[in-house]
Amino acid sequence: MSGHSHFATIKRQKEANDSARGKVFSKHSKAIAIAIKSGGNADPEMNSKLRFSIEQAKADNMPKINIDRILERASEVKNIEEVVYEGFGPDGVNLMILVATDNKNRTSQEIKNMLEKGGGNMAGPGAVAFNFDQLGQVVIKKVDNGEEQTLRIIDVPGVVDVEDVGEELEVYTVPQKVAEVKDTLISLSFEVKSFALVMKPKSTVSVTTPEKVKKIMAFIENLDDHDDVQDVFTNVDIPDDVALQMDAE
Numbered sequence: 001m002s003g004h005s006h007f008a009t010i011k012r013q014k015e016a017n018d019s020a021r022g023k024v025f026s027k028h029s030k031a032i033a034i035a036i037k038s039g040g041n042a043d044p045e046m047n048s049k050l051r052f053s054i055e056q057a058k059a060d061n062m063p064k065i066n067i068d069r070i071l072e073r074a075s076e077v078k079n080i081e082e083v084v085y086e087g088f089g090p091d092g093v094n095l096m097i098l099v100a101t102d103n104k105n106r107t108s109q110e111i112k113n114m115l116e117k118g119g120g121n122m123a124g125p126g127a128v129a130f131n132f133d134q135l136g137q138v139v140i141k142k143v144d145n146g147e148e149q150t151l152r153i154i155d156v157p158g159v160v161d162v163e164d165v166g167e168e169l170e171v172y173t174v175p176q177k178v179a180e181v182k183d184t185l186i187s188l189s190f191e192v193k194s195f196a197l198v199m200k201p202k203s204t205v206s207v208t209t210p211e212k213v214k215k216i217m218a219f220i221e222n223l224d225d226h227d228d229v230q231d232v233f234t235n236v237d238i239p240d241d242v243a244l245q246m247d248a249e
Contacts, residue, residue, distance in 0.1 A: 024060055030080060030230065032070050033070060033100075035052070036070075036074050048179075051179075055179065055195075081101060085099065086122070087122045088121055089119070090216050095234050098229070099229050111226065114222060118222065131203055134198070134199055135178075136176075137172055137198045141191040142164070142166075149169060149190065150164075157177070158180055171185065182195040203235065205235055208239065210242060220234060
């Protein structure tokens with residue numbers, strides 16, 4: 001079991017408290033549309049990517065009627081593409097920006113402008129991607145110190161690592177097994193808080209003051225608010241002492 005920065009936890013708490021549920025549902029709608037297009041059909045039983053996207057939408061309390069409407073109009077789905085942009089943010093932090101767009105040229109220019117305005121810049125293909133692994137992630141509620149849970153989880157097929165992040169444990173899986181691991185953990189009576197495909201950094205940049213953390217968080221939140229952005233992954237590391245300072249504020 002390895003340790004972890006507090007950045008992902010802070011980001012999840014921010015998203016959980018976000019009142020703009022329409023933005024969350026819009027992201028799920030695009031993810032479902034992309035899954036239909038890439039999987040070739042609108043049948044979750046025949047399209048594993050679609051099934052996963054629907055499960056995520058339901059976990060975020062997206063109304064069933066909204067999901068059914070997308071499935072019923074599958075033939076009308078716009079030509080939405082998945083694109084990953086690489087870049088650098090304040091203090092040289094690495095950024096992997098996942099977007100769903102029907103106009104790559106427009107989105108690319110808008111993301112480039114946002115990066116530069118915030119003190120970052122767009123990077124070429126591979127300049128940042130080499131520092132990230134694509135993995136599945138299942139977040140569960142930690143009980144006591146988490147040691148007993150970790151011992152039970154680490155032998156579950158598909159699990160590659162477990163990280164302690166305070167009140168939660170992040171369970172990392174091979175990408176193809178994330179839904180299966182999630183179901184297994186639920187069957188073992190673990191409380192699953194969220195599950196997703198993520199990009200996990202191999203090396204991190206330590207941000208040593210609350211002021212810098214807030215600046216980077218604001219920068220990433222601004223990117224995340226763009227209509228086409230589905231998610232933003234970074235290699236920010238927040239040391240324990242800085243996290244404690246922020247909690248005390």
